[in-house]
Amino acid sequence: MGQLWNSIFHRFTLLVVGIIFSWGVMSMGWLNNDVGIGWAALPQGDAFTNPMSILRLALPVDSQAIHTIHQYLEEMPPQLDDPTARMQPKQWSEVGNQISKAIKTFNREASDLLSDIPTPYRPQALVRMNQINAALADLKILSDEQSKDLFVAKRTQAWNSIDLLAASMVPEYSVNIPEDYQTLPQLNGRAVVALDTSKGPITIMVDGYNAPITAGNFLDLVQREFYDDLTFTREDEAYVVQxxxxxxxxAGFIDPDTGQYRSIPLEVMVKGDSEAVYGATLEELGLSLSEPVLPFSAYGTVAMGHPQGDPNGGSSQFFFHLFEPDLTPAGLNLLDGRYAVFGYVIAGQEVLAQLQQGDLLRSAKVVDISPPNAFTFRYLDWILVQRLSSSLKGMA
Structure with a gap:
């Protein structure tokens, strides 16, 4: 009876804390606070708190080999990801075994993996496969040497290469986007963005498979150097850095070609759907029980902000979710379906934790993208056509 009561009390505590967290987040300037709550309206489900797991499951790739290698890198002792914990020899032995399995699987499946990749993407894929092979070999050495910090950094590098290799397996992937939004930037793949902050580096994996417009808009602004030298704001009560x-x-990006504010629609991909939901929250559409593919269940979730009461008014402001993931599992927060998640921090979580009000985002750069033609911007094509047309008229 005591164990049952403890379990019930624990679940109730998580629910209350999750709701308090969500209300705190929505009290921020660009985070909507006009949300009603119904206890039965919260989606239920088991939360993945590891961003690697979330991103792996969000890939539109049916490759058992990729999933298996990913899992070998993910399923390791939790002490490995805890900077304050010390790894024991037995745990290092487990890590070494996982890496050996990953190496064996990769070597066995390498030729099949390459054959699954469309011909135009194979040159880039071969480079990634060499990177994966070298990274896995380094991981085995580092596990034998029990070098924790170097191992964690190299594992992230290996995981990135595997993820981007998988992204190149998707031939001409695109989501059906409403015509009204077709001229906005789009990312139909994955990209890695490196942030240089005054507290240190942060790396984001951006997912355009499940948030093509939100991710594309972010990448476009990064490439324009829009974010360089902007400051961070922090709301400790809301556990958010923005x-x-x-x-x-x-309050956002003004397009220099038009002089107009660029706004992007709220964009949420629901599990089991092949098309994202645009322009309205899941609650407004009667989909409160639905779970997004990219949930707010991992430390370092990256999402687009928008003005209060206007889910389609987002432009350039984005925020990081900082709360302990154990306190906001799937179904126990009010952010899922109300804000567009477009990526996760995959390196530099300790830097993210240190960011304070007034800290500087020195620069943001796209350091990798897969497939190589994943980023598109039809509006730029339209601008070029208009300029060419004007030039030809001037010559007539």
Missing amino acids: TGNPEGPQ
Whole structure:
């Protein structure tokens, strides 16, 4: 009876804390606070708190080999990811066994993996496969040497290469996007973005498979150097760090070609669907019980902010979810379906934890993308056509 009561009390505590967290987040300036709550309206499900696991399951790739290698890298002692914990020899032995299995699987499946990749993407894929092979070999050495910090960094590098290799297996992937949004930037794949902050480096894996417009808009602004030298804001009560608000009266990106504010729609991909939901929250559409493919269940979830009461008014401001994932499992927060998640921090979580009000985002750069033609921007094509047309008229 005591164990049952403890379990019930624990679940109730998680629910209350999750709701308090969500209300705190939505009290921020660009996070909507006009949300009603119904106890039965919360989606239920088991949460993945590891961003690697979430991103792996979000890949539109049916490759058992890729999933198996990913899992070998994910399923390791939790002490490995805890900077304050010490790894024991037995745990290092487990790590070494996992890496050996990953190496064996990769070597056995390498030729089949390459054959699954469309011909135009194979040159890039061969480079990634060499990177994976070298990284796995280094991981085995580091596990034997019990070098924790170097191992964790190299594992992230290996995981990135595997993830981007998998992204190149998807031929001409695209989500059916409403015509009204077709001229917005789109990312139909994955990209790695490196942030250089005044507290240190942070790496984000951006997922355009499940948030093509939100991810594409972010990548476009990164490439324009829009985020360089902007400051961070932090709300400790809301467990959120946010940036992307430019200096001056504007709250977002003003397109220099049109002089207009670029807004992007709320975009959420629901599990089991092949098309994202646009323009409305899941609650507004009567889909409160649905779970998004990219949930707020991992430390370092990256999402687009938007003005209060206007889910389609987001532009450049984005935020990091900082709360302990054990306190906001799937079904116990009010953020899923109300904000567009477009990526996760995959390295630099300790830096993210240190960011304070006024800290600087020195620069943001796209360091990798897969497949190589994943980023598209039809509006730029339209601008070029208009300029060419004007030039030809001037010559007539």
